[in-house]
């Protein structure tokens with residue numbers, strides 16, 4: 299089975315991470331450093347900020363929930379379709395959720411009136427559409443709304459060469475109302491180990507940190523994070539694979555059938571709409587051929603006919619395209 303439903307780097311985990319994990323295994327008898335001191339210092343150096351601005355968690359999902367508990371908003375705004383955990387974390391703290399629907403396909407993102415929202419969740423690039431927030435408009439919006447916390451989830455940004463231009467981490471000294479969420483599970487393929495971090499101005503970072511249970515980030519995850527950050531070559535190889543494969547996959551899939559409409563994606567996954575067919579049905583047909591894709595019909599703002607497909611290695615992507623071609627030819631070029 300080849301899994302295109304999870305958006306994890308297919309080149310990982312880095313070899314050095316696996317080596318360190320083997321070496322660290324005997325250490326699991328001892329408690330981890332609850333403050334993740336060394337990893338926080340390394341991340342701070344990497345982003346050129348102070349260690350006190352970093353909060354490390356058991357995957358970025360833990361941080362999304364910690365932010366909701368720290369800020370306790372009565373009302374939040376989301377830009378749909380987007381990652382569902384913002385909704386769940388908000389409901390957990392009893393918030394009302396106001397959904398702003400992105401423009402129609404290709405789902406351009408633009409600042410919106412958040413009404414009475416006391417927190418805004420944004421995803422950049424957005425899951426599942428792969429769209430980026432326009433950087434200047436996003437910064438101007440945040441500047442004009444200094445009283446509202448903006449939580450910007452950059453889980454997939456490290457795949458992009460243009461990471462620096464789009465990341466809000468370098469702007470945090472000007473934006474005390476921003477929390478940036480980063481995941482190490484996507485870019486370094488540590489989804490089963492769990493590692494993520496939030497970055498914010500020190501007072502906000504402290505209040506998020508106070509919501510994380512002690513020893514939440516285990517010894518192996520901390521060691522893996524350090525090894526991953528030291529492997530600059532892995533990040534370069536990933537970005538090289540990403541830009542080459544993004545382009546090749548887009549070209550192939552775009553020309554496949556007038557029945558398939560691809561949302562132009564800047565991320566390591568694509569939202570695909572089947573113009574006249576069902577995504578549940580297509581996902582089932584592909585599963586019978588050993589290919590798993592994400593039926594995206596349950597995202598707010600999407601409907602049956604939407605699939606999300608992750609970018610994988612060239613041979614895997616070629617296999618998916620070949621199966622789609624064969625399905626299309628069996629069905630007279632429509633789905």
Ligand SMILES: Cc1ncc(COP(=O)(O)O)c(C=O)c1O
Nearest residue numbers: 357358359381425453481483494
């Ligand atoms: C946009 C986004 N943010 C965060 C996460 C959570 O990642 P993790 O908790 O593994 O760091 C995901 C997982 O799918 C995601 O899509």
